[in-house]
Amino acid sequence: MAPQSAPRTARARARDELSREIKDAARRQLAEHGAAGLSLRAVAREMGMVSSAIYRYFPSRDDLLTALIIDSYDALGTAAEQAEAGARRGDFPGRWMAVVRAARRWALARPQEWALIFGSPVPGYQAPSDTVDPAARIPLLVLRICSQATAAGHSPPPGRRPMPRPVRSDMKALGQIVAWQLSEADLARAVLAWTELIGSISFELFGHLHGVVRDYEPYFDYQMRGIGEDLGLVP
Amino acid sequence: MAPQSAPRTARARARDELSREIKDAARRQLAEHGAAGLSLRAVAREMGMVSSAIYRYFPSRDDLLTALIIDSYDALGTAAEQAEAGARRGDFPGRWMAVVRAARRWALARPQEWALIFGSPVPGYQAPSDTVDPAARIPLLVLRICSQATAAGHSPPPGRRPMPRPVRSDMKALGQIVAWQLSEADLARAVLAWTELIGSISFELFGHLHGVVRDYEPYFDYQMRGIGEDLGLVP
DNA sequence: CAACAGTCGAGAGCATTGCTCTTGACAAGA
DNA sequence: TCTTGTCAAGAGCAATGCTCTCGACTGTTG
Numbered sequence: 001m002a003p004q005s006a007p008r009t010a011r012a013r014a015r016d017e018l019s020r021e022i023k024d025a026a027r028r029q030l031a032e033h034g035a036a037g038l039s040l041r042a043v044a045r046e047m048g049m050v051s052s053a054i055y056r057y058f059p060s061r062d063d064l065l066t067a068l069i070i071d072s073y074d075a076l077g078t079a080a081e082q083a084e085a086g087a088r089r090g091d092f093p094g095r096w097m098a099v100v101r102a103a104r105r106w107a108l109a110r111p112q113e114w115a116l117i118f119g120s121p122v123p124g125y126q127a128p129s130d131t132v133d134p135a136a137r138i139p140l141l142v143l144r145i146c147s148q149a150t151a152a153g154h155s156p157p158p159g160r161r162p163m164p165r166p167v168r169s170d171m172k173a174l175g176q177i178v179a180w181q182l183s184e185a186d187l188a189r190a191v192l193a194w195t196e197l198i199g200s201i202s203f204e205l206f207g208h209l210h211g212v213v214r215d216y217e218p219y220f221d222y223q224m225r226g227i228g229e230d231l232g233l234v235p
Numbered sequence: 236m237a238p239q240s241a242p243r244t245a246r247a248r249a250r251d252e253l254s255r256e257i258k259d260a261a262r263r264q265l266a267e268h269g270a271a272g273l274s275l276r277a278v279a280r281e282m283g284m285v286s287s288a289i290y291r292y293f294p295s296r297d298d299l300l301t302a303l304i305i306d307s308y309d310a311l312g313t314a315a316e317q318a319e320a321g322a323r324r325g326d327f328p329g330r331w332m333a334v335v336r337a338a339r340r341w342a343l344a345r346p347q348e349w350a351l352i353f354g355s356p357v358p359g360y361q362a363p364s365d366t367v368d369p370a371a372r373i374p375l376l377v378l379r380i381c382s383q384a385t386a387a388g389h390s391p392p393p394g395r396r397p398m399p400r401p402v403r404s405d406m407k408a409l410g411q412i413v414a415w416q417l418s419e420a421d422l423a424r425a426v427l428a429w430t431e432l433i434g435s436i437s438f439e440l441f442g443h444l445h446g447v448v449r450d451y452e453p454y455f456d457y458q459m460r461g462i463g464e465d466l467g468l469v470p
Numbered sequence: 471c472a473a474c475a476g477t478c479g480a481g482a483g484c485a486t487t488g489c490t491c492t493t494g495a496c497a498a499g500a
Numbered sequence: 501t502c503t504t505g506t507c508a509a510g511a512g513c514a515a516t517g518c519t520c521t522c523g524a525c526t527g528t529t530g
Contacts, residue, residue, distance in 0.1 A: 034358030053479050120354025123269030166450035167457045199434025215401035222402045288508050
């Protein structure tokens with residue numbers, strides 16, 4: 001939070017550099033052997049250090065994992081935001097498709113990192129609160145696109161069925177957090193779209209559609225385009 | 236496959252019984268410490284055996300995991316099928332909701348088993364083909380409901396946008412497997428619904444909607460009911 | 471310039487893991 | 501009765517995460 005007031009000493013700089021190198025080595029390990037196969041000793045070996053030295057930088061294996069999780073959320077969020085920024089502002093379906101395609105591309109390039117953040121959580125592990133801001137970047141981006149689309153007069157098909165009171169309450173709270181005026185029904189649709197996005201990519205990565213969908217890219221595009229329509233992004 | 240032709244000797248019966256006990260103990264372990272924390276030694280300890288004895292029954296830890304995965308798929312499929320069988324045949328939205336609620340209930344009662352089959356796959360592990368039949372039970376059930384609904388004249392809203400050729404090809408192949416006549420667009424919607432079902436439950440279990448949805452049961456019901464409508468189950 | 475406090479990497483060590491191999495006891499079939 | 505195959509047990513191997521201690525070094529203070 002508060003910036004390091006003192007000028008960063010050589011020691012501190014070396015420490016940060018080494019922390020980064022450790023994370024890089026760990027990420028390489030992760031990509032090859034998965035989260036379960038991440039070994040502090042192997043990381044230390046790759047860096048020519050002794051295993052105990054790692055503990056000077058990360059007090060436990062889980063802390064290293066947490067750092068990697070935050071980095072992954074941030075990298076994914078950045079990828080999505082950059083792709084979205086490249087689309088014409090008024091082209092709401094295009095912005096949505098840019099986000100989902102960037103997410104899928106990122107996932108295909110780093111399946112283990114994707115599994116790290118969207119796969120099964122490790123049982124004893126409680127995600128620290130530092131992770132929620134990076135994790136919220138994509139859903140917020142989706143909400144922003146929806147909000148600007150409705151502001152531009154692109155309204156989704158009107159909600160057909162009544163929304164139970166607890167759901168309405170949750171969506172109202174969500175609407176107050178993001179401040180933009182979206183109806184509760186539209187907010188619920190957006191959350192569903194986000195779930196669908198993550199679910200579709202995970203299904204491809206985890207092989208749940210093996211033998212059903214052979215050519216995944218057009219399938220993904222087709223489904224996501226339909227979801228974009230359901231979101232009311234297209235007039 | 237082929238039934239054991241010879242009369243089951245006492246030895247063979249004892250062996251099967253012990254295999255079952257090992258799986259039960261492993262399932263208890265799994266529920267407590269998750270898939271990563273499943274230890275053959277701990278299972279053996281709980282059963283008063285020595286660790287090496289387990290290898291007489293399961294040649295490796297992965298084989299034990301595979302057995303557990305198949306059992307979990309089967310248990311989940313059975314739960315969904317039984318719940319669906321309890322609904323009125325002509326009440327297609329009711330049958331859909333019975334399936335999704337049974338799946339969610341099952342998942343909430345056995346989160347670790349859910350994570351085992353729908354969470355991140357272990358990197359080196361390739362699911363053997365024995366798992367695909369049990370895994371297909373719920374999606375086939377969903378397809379059957381959709382098919383019977385259209386046969387009863389409940390047609391989903393007509394597809395608006397063109398389907399790319401590779402997607403159409405995949406869906407056509409899927410339609411030939413399940414033999415019932417469903418349009419390619421309807422098949423795609425059903426696969427999407429299945430993805431959405433698994434994704435929604437996983438999101439709840441893995442905490443991705445923590446702080447957004449406080450009361451998950453009505454939220455889940457609301458979203459699933461909407462998906463049921465999109466599937467055209469209601470006239 | 472000298473003393474001190476804090477940080478660093480190295481190494482030994484502990485409890486644990488999956489898995490292999492050998493050994494001796496036991497039961498089923500010839 | 502004897503042979504053959506199965507069983508649990510135990511020792512052992514190469515790993516793992518993590519802790520502790522011990523010198524060496526660095527940056528700051530007196």
